[in-house]
Amino acid sequence: MPTPKKTHAQTSDTISHLTDMSMSTSVFCPTTTTVCAVRFTLVAIVAFVLMEPVTYALHRWVMHGFGLRLHRSHHLNAARVEPSRVELNDLYPVIFAGAVIGAFALGFNASQLSILVPICIGVTAYGVVYAFVHDLVIHRRLGSRVGGRSRALGHLARAHKTHHVTNGEPYGMLAPYALRAISKGLRPSHRPTAS
Numbered sequence: 001m002p003t004p005k006k007t008h009a010q011t012s013d014t015i016s017h018l019t020d021m022s023m024s025t026s027v028f029c030p031t032t033t034t035v036c037a038v039r040f041t042l043v044a045i046v047a048f049v050l051m052e053p054v055t056y057a058l059h060r061w062v063m064h065g066f067g068l069r070l071h072r073s074h075h076l077n078a079a080r081v082e083p084s085r086v087e088l089n090d091l092y093p094v095i096f097a098g099a100v101i102g103a104f105a106l107g108f109n110a111s112q113l114s115i116l117v118p119i120c121i122g123v124t125a126y127g128v129v130y131a132f133v134h135d136l137v138i139h140r141r142l143g144s145r146v147g148g149r150s151r152a153l154g155h156l157a158r159a160h161k162t163h164h165v166t167n168g169e170p171y172g173m174l175a176p177y178a179l180r181a182i183s184k185g186l187r188p189s190h191r192p193t194a195s
């Protein structure tokens with residue numbers, strides 16, 4: 001059976017679709033795989049670095065703002081002699097993970113949004129490091145003493161414990177004092193809620 005010939009309109013649609021795809025590819029992955037790999041890695045690194053100020057903003061203005069109801073459970077639980085294993089605050093990472101999974105799906109399925117893939121990789125890497133530092137090292141949620149001798153981790157732990165005591169600065173996690181200096185002069189977002 002002979003293959004039906006494409007109409008002129010169909011052919012032009014196909015060409016324009018391919019052009020769109022190649023244009024979007026040329027923006028992110030222009031000529032060689034090496035250039036593409038370098039760009040991919042740079043975008044992921046930039047996304048990782050930018051996640052610290054994004055986390056600062058979320059922690060300060062969302063988790064200690066209109067989302068305090070969930071986040072308060074973390075502050076209260078951490079102050080207990082024997083903290084419970086699960087807290088309402090754990091919904092935050094679940095929500096963030098859902099958003100990243102959605103962005104990954106868009107990045108893999110829409111060529112114009114393919115830049116979302118390295119961005120999501122950087123964001124995911126930050127999330128893993130954040131969970132390691134905050135949940136395992138500082139709050140010892142698995143019970144074991146992880147990274148106890150590291151000066152850098154000890155510095156981050158002291159900074160975060162200051163936040164737990166005051167319910168104020170520093171809101172950052174991996175660069176708490178740098179962001180604290182930048183925000184110097186701004187008023188705390190709320191008064192302490194836990195004693």
Ligand SMILES: [Zn+2]
Pocket residue numbers: 074078134139160164
């Ligand atoms: Zn904490």
Ligand SMILES: [Zn+2]
Pocket residue numbers: 059063064071075163
């Ligand atoms: Zn907090």
